[in-house]
Amino acid sequence: MIPKTDPETHRRQMAKLKKVMDAKVARASGAKGLVIVHTGGGKGKTTAALGMLLRALGHGMKCAVVQFVKGDMATAEALLRSPLLTWDRCGEGYTWNTQDRQRDLDHARAGWELALGRMADPDLDFLLLDELNIVLAHDYLPVEEVLAGLAGKRPGLHVVITGRGAPEALVEAADLVTEMKEIKHPFKAGIGAQKGIEF
16 A cells, blocks of 8 residues: 655656556567466356456457356356357256266366367457366366367467366466455355346
C-alpha cells in the first residue's frame, strides 16, 4: 500500500513507478498461446475462466469449452449461445455422486478425445478445459498424456484448465498458474449453492 503523501511527492513517486512499468511493458513484447491453470481450494476457478472466455468472445475469438465431471449439472454458463462458441459436457456429476469409477473413466476419456479434437481445429483461439484437474487428481487420465497433448497444441491457441488439485507436472508446464485460496465461504454457514453465483 502506498502511504499518503503530499501531491508533489506523490507525483514524483508515480513518475518513477511509471518509468519502471513502461520498461517492463516494453520488454514484454512477445505473444504466444498460453497454458493457464486455475486451481486451489477456493471458489472462483471456473468463474475466472468464464470471465476470460467472455473476454475472448468479445474480441471475436473462436472459443470452445470441454466441461469434465459437471455433465449432468444444470449450470447457466452451458446455456450461453454464440456462433463463436462450442460447448461440450462430459461426465455425470461429481465423483461422490457417480460412485462408478469405470463410467467416470469412460467419460474422462471421451472428454479428452473431444479436447484433442478441439485443439486440432486450426481456427480455434481459446479452449477451456473445465475441471480437468479433478480428472487428473483422480487419475482418470494419465497426466503424461495430457501434458503431451498440450505440448502438441498449435502455438497460438490459449488453453485454460480449471479444478482443484492440479498436478505439479501441469503446474510446471503451464505459463500462468493461479491458486484460489478460500478465506471464507457461505457453505460453512449453511448457505447452499445459489443461482448466478455457483451455477
